[in-house]
Amino acid sequence: MTAGNRQRLDKWLWFARIVKTRDAAATLIEAGHVRLNRNKVTKPAHDVKPGDVLTIVLHSGVRVLKVEGLAPRRGPASAARLLYREPDAPRTDAANAQKEDASAAGNC
Numbered sequence: 001m002t003a004g005n006r007q008r009l010d011k012w013l014w015f016a017r018i019v020k021t022r023d024a025a026a027t028l029i030e031a032g033h034v035r036l037n038r039n040k041v042t043k044p045a046h047d048v049k050p051g052d053v054l055t056i057v058l059h060s061g062v063r064v065l066k067v068e069g070l071a072p073r074r075g076p077a078s079a080a081r082l083l084y085r086e087p088d089a090p091r092t093d094a095a096n097a098q099k100e101d102a103s104a105a106g107n108c
Contacts, residue, residue, distance in 0.1 A: 005050065007047065010022055010026045011025075012070065013025035013028070014074060015071040016065075016080050017081075018065070029042060029046075030044065035054065035055040035056075036053075037052055048067050050070065052067045053067075066084060067083070068083060068084055070083070
């Protein structure tokens with residue numbers, strides 16, 4: 001249950017559409033495939049709150065998510081996407097970008 005600004009981890013994973021069922025969320029957590037703020041979590045009832053960072057090992061790879069909000073129910077995918085933020089992909093700095101542009105121009 002949601003207690004103020006907290007929610008069960010298994011419910012949050014399901015509401016955010018990271019997994020297809022709440023049972024799948026519980027299994028993932030119990031297997032040790034979820035970390036909360038760098039600490040391994042094995043209890044589906046563990047609370048999450050906005051600002052927490054989750055590291056989740058899925059079949060498709062590792063996802064790092066920052067909890068942005070909680071939901072009272074499982075809604076559409078567009079609403080679920082607002083519950084978390086994924087870190088930006090690493091960017092090349094300006095010097096590396098210039099080197100890449102120069103080498104690409106020289107190879108043409």
